[in-house]
Amino acid sequence: MNQSIAKGVRNRAARGAPRTQTALRGALLALLEEQSLERITVREITARAGVGYATFFRRYPDKDALLHDLAASEIGNLLTMTLPIFHATDTVASTRVLCAYVWEHRALWKALLTGGAAAVLKDEYLRLALNELERHRNPDSWLPGDLAVTFSVTSTLEILAWWLKQGDPPSAQHMAEVLERLTVRPILARDAGTR
Amino acid sequence: MNQSIAKGVRNRAARGAPRTQTALRGALLALLEEQSLERITVREITARAGVGYATFFRRYPDKDALLHDLAASEIGNLLTMTLPIFHATDTVASTRVLCAYVWEHRALWKALLTGGAAAVLKDEYLRLALNELERHRNPDSWLPGDLAVTFSVTSTLEILAWWLKQGDPPSAQHMAEVLERLTVRPILARDAGTR
Amino acid sequence: MNQSIAKGVRNRAARGAPRTQTALRGALLALLEEQSLERITVREITARAGVGYATFFRRYPDKDALLHDLAASEIGNLLTMTLPIFHATDTVASTRVLCAYVWEHRALWKALLTGGAAAVLKDEYLRLALNELERHRNPDSWLPGDLAVTFSVTSTLEILAWWLKQGDPPSAQHMAEVLERLTVRPILARDAGTR
Amino acid sequence: MNQSIAKGVRNRAARGAPRTQTALRGALLALLEEQSLERITVREITARAGVGYATFFRRYPDKDALLHDLAASEIGNLLTMTLPIFHATDTVASTRVLCAYVWEHRALWKALLTGGAAAVLKDEYLRLALNELERHRNPDSWLPGDLAVTFSVTSTLEILAWWLKQGDPPSAQHMAEVLERLTVRPILARDAGTR
DNA sequence: CTCTAATCGAGACGGTACGTCGCGTCTTACG
């Protein structure tokens, strides 16, 4: 049968099987666009990924683990891109980069931020950002560092989620401004005085 | 004639809270202080409430429904207390009231905001706040009303959650200031100009 | 205490409403024509009877109790009518009376014998018939009395059930003959000899 | 035949009895010896079988389905053994074989016939026997074929049940005679005439 | 005719079993 031929063709991309991993991530992403995370079953993921059910558990201990994996890698990108915000070098430029990046991959981020994975995303983002905070202490702020991080991370994600949910979304440029004014500037504002 | 009287009184419209409902809410709250929502089973709730398992489903279709109920009523309190924020009459005073209230019931709010129920709380808060927004449109803002609401609601909750999680929490007075600076003032800031 | 007084009054407490009893029996019968006994719920019975749910349990401890009650009374009629069979006075006449009676109330008996109540009917019939056997021992038979009774009762009921299930049922006259040949004559046959 | 060729046979056609099925049947049988069918819960069956609760429903849709399965297979044996009765070749020999077989497995049959499974057994027996009737029509009888089958099947089962219930049961030989006289001969009797 | 007490309707409730669903483990055959 053709299959025997196909066997020859079959290269060992599977070696260490990144194919499986990729397929699973892709499947999860695809499903996240349709329904909330907790309504997605492992069977659906593996079916969509064209992968055996048990194979899932060889790669990940858990459904959440896959999501965390997905989240960590994507958030990683995002974070390196926006680190300058924390360094206060050029906040406006950083938010612009952030928005441009998100806009470019809006399908992905819409799934991640509005699909029921948001909580995990937030956790992962927070984890990484707090990590970063450890390394670059900036003690002379009017608010505790971890509160600042928590605030800016969560509100950033919420604002992005709002953005991607809109039927007629504002421009990335505009959102960058909004982000900067809502999540960055309040933290940096030095004088707590009158507005 | 008696019929009309009797019927009005009798119908189970009022069917308020014949102990079961109260017991269930209390039990859920108690459990939320110990573990995350999704780890809590309906059986645990009913056992803790001293109520039959099936009875749960006579009141609520769902575990989430109970939580929503709980959230709605508590959030209702909170919202009426903080409505002046939206009316921009006296934002600082409002945040103070808010913080004082939360502090007074910090056991309750800690459970609600840090226990895994946060997502539902947020939804409920958002729902009510957006409702309120419908009734008091304030179109001359530099950002869309629903975005403003989303931002302030979610960041308020996150900040409160952070607060209640601290081993050595700042004073309500202080948190009120923080809240005002992070979640209220940025929205009200009229000039979008440079800082 | 008041109890002693109450007790005096209490005497004919239960005898209040034979209407309830009648209604329940009727409702059960009606439902038996539609579905099997175990699929009938007490709620259905009471609803059909136009009687409060709890009222059922004031009359009967059980769903089965109602059925037994129904069965016992109907079977009672049937049995008195067919006793002569056991006395062997005139078996053919007895079976004819039996069939005529069943035919006359065929709606009732169809429900009882083909509706899922058959098992209870059989038990009740057996109980009464074995009772009767106790009183009129006839030891000089080629088979044990209780086996004879069991055989004739159960096969009689089965044959009647078959009869009432037919789309185009044979005449009562004919069925009486069948009954006599299948359930009575084999028992009475004196000589066990060859045919 | 094709079957010899393939593992195709092995496929999932044979899906048959990977221990679970066997275990479940055995457990049900064991329980039937102790209590009536409707008092037996699926949990008991699975516990006794050493099988997961949900697994039960992967094999059978229902508690009754398991019983039907059990019944069908056992009745199948019985029926093939007694088919000659219907062919009227040698009725006495057939009943003897029947009784011997039942006696040999009297523990099994006692459970099946006196334990509350009798109704299902009867249904299954009837179904198979009526099937058989379809294939070997014998129209020149004084009674309708299905009535004859119904009568002999049900009374056979009742008589066997009586037998197995006795503290001091008669011999198989004797019961075969009884069976023959009560359930077979009346049907075959040619002349409907006087006795 | 009124007062009192029993009864009834309505239905909430505790409880038991059901049948379903999804997880994560494990086995088996295959390429």
Next chain:
DNA sequence: CGTAAGACGCGACGTACCGTCTCGATTAGAG
């Protein structure tokens, strides 16, 4: 070997019905 296929133990879910209970409303008999 690793993978596809899928059976299995487990445990929570939500449903259905039972039999008990409480609560007003109704009604009948005693005064």
